[in-house]
Amino acid sequence: AFEPKRIVVTGGCGFIGSNFVRWVARERPGVHVTVLDKLTYAGNPENIAGLDPERVELVVGDICDAALVDRLVSGADAVVHYAAESHNDNSIADPAPFVRTNVEGTFTLIEACRRHGVRYHHVSTDEVYGDLALDDPARFTEETPYHPSSPYSSTKAASDMLVRAWVRTYGLRATISNCSNNYGPYQHPEKFIPRQITNILDGVRPRLYGDGRNVRDWIHTEDHSSAVWTILTRGRIGETYLIGADGERSNIDVLRAILRAMRRPEDDFDWVRDRPGHDRRYAIDPTKLRRELGWEPAHTDFAAGLERTIAWYRDHEPWWRPAKEATEKKYRTMEYR
Ligand code: NAD
Ligand code: DAU
Numbered sequence: 001a002f003e004p005k006r007i008v009v010t011g012g013c014g015f016i017g018s019n020f021v022r023w024v025a026r027e028r029p030g031v032h033v034t035v036l037d038k039l040t041y042a043g044n045p046e047n048i049a050g051l052d053p054e055r056v057e058l059v060v061g062d063i064c065d066a067a068l069v070d071r072l073v074s075g076a077d078a079v080v081h082y083a084a085e086s087h088n089d090n091s092i093a094d095p096a097p098f099v100r101t102n103v104e105g106t107f108t109l110i111e112a113c114r115r116h117g118v119r120y121h122h123v124s125t126d127e128v129y130g131d132l133a134l135d136d137p138a139r140f141t142e143e144t145p146y147h148p149s150s151p152y153s154s155t156k157a158a159s160d161m162l163v164r165a166w167v168r169t170y171g172l173r174a175t176i177s178n179c180s181n182n183y184g185p186y187q188h189p190e191k192f193i194p195r196q197i198t199n200i201l202d203g204v205r206p207r208l209y210g211d212g213r214n215v216r217d218w219i220h221t222e223d224h225s226s227a228v229w230t231i232l233t234r235g236r237i238g239e240t241y242l243i244g245a246d247g248e249r250s251n252i253d254v255l256r257a258i259l260r261a262m263r264r265p266e267d268d269f270d271w272v273r274d275r276p277g278h279d280r281r282y283a284i285d286p287t288k289l290r291r292e293l294g295w296e297p298a299h300t301d302f303a304a305g306l307e308r309t310i311a312w313y314r315d316h317e318p319w320w321r322p323a324k325e326a327t328e329k330k331y332r333t334m335e336y337r
Pocket of ligand 1 (some may be wrong): 012038040041064081123182
């Protein structure tokens with residue numbers, strides 16, 4: 001196995017990146033982490049506060065800054081790339097930063113990794129495969145053709161393609177993972193689950209897009225972290241691994257579960273206009289990762305994970321309050337919401 005000692009984690013102040021940094025700090029005490037994060041609206045240094053400064057260092061900067069990236073990559077033995085513009089609704093309102101950060105940012109990182117011969121892991125999404133019909137028995141596999149729907153997912157697909165080409169043409173030592181919908185602590189209140197939890201805490205009715213039957217395949221962010229570490233250290237170079245934990249659920253079921261857990265009537269929400277181009281269903285077949293690398297998810301009780309997530313938001317109002325105000329202001333300018 002490859003055991004890196006010094007890693008650069010981009011986007012380590014965002015939701016999934018910060019959960020990964022805290023996972024590494026807890027589970028791999030011998031590893032030094034340099035977080036590179038621009039601290040956009042989605043990045044918050046509080047997400048990695050309290051970790052040993054000898055082991056986790058934050059560099060505030062842009063992944064498109066080639067000189068900075070070159071310097072950081074030259075001192076590392078691996079890069080784990082989480083930084084992105086990540087929210088579909090924002091990408092519909094203003095796609096420009098998605099092209100820059102997701103495509104140009106990835107290009108900048110893999111060029112630096114190529115120059116310095118550094119191992120690279122690319123964190124991507126199941127949305128690159130487009131969507132499945134509700135009644136389709138199929139799930140996404142590593143062989144499913146790319147068919148992205150939104151500005152967000154098309155820029156993630158483009159970044160995956162760059163990585164594949166750099167592997168083949170330059171021999172970049174890279175792996176790619178495409179994961180399904182994450183939930184857990186530190187998720188920005190623009191996303192579905194935290195938006196509805198914080199709405200309910202504020203006495204505001206949750207908002208369900210379209211007919212609410214869209215299906216997402218939920219995985220706890222801790223399981224995403226353990227999967228990425230497994231692929232980074234034991235994955236085969238040049239390979240793609242799909243990460244999922246058999247968590248398919250319709251949005252309306254998730255919303256009703258939140259309402260029940262928060263002691264609200266199950267119909268205490270508003271139907272709102274649908275997201276344009278809204279993907280119907282995502283579903284991951286994680287067989288390759290489980291069989292080849294022996295990875296198993298640990299947080300498969302969704303109701304329990306949701307309860308803990310709700311408790312976390314209840315206990316962390318000062319963390320989400322400023323982001324909540326800014327997010328709901330942004331949503332009020334969108335045509336659907
Ligand atoms: P997030 O929006 O919560 O965090 C993104 C982080 O990247 C923030 O800290 C932000 O400041 C930073 N960032 C943005 N632009 C940057 C730039 N130009 N330079 C440096 N830093 C920059 O995102 P997330 O939900 O944690 O997603 C992290 C990654 O995981 C993304 O690549 C996303 O595509 C992927 N992913 C997300 C999910 C999900 O369910 N949220 C599922 C699969 C894959
Ligand atoms: O599948 C992985 C992807 O999951 C990641 O690549 C993305 O970064 C991440 O944002 C997420 O994308 P989604 O679009 O699936 O997540 P979001 O939380 O925005 O929405 C989840 C579902 O809930 C989706 O069907 C839209 C719906 N929704 C969302 C919001 C914010 C609502 O019904 N109401 C809402 O208020």
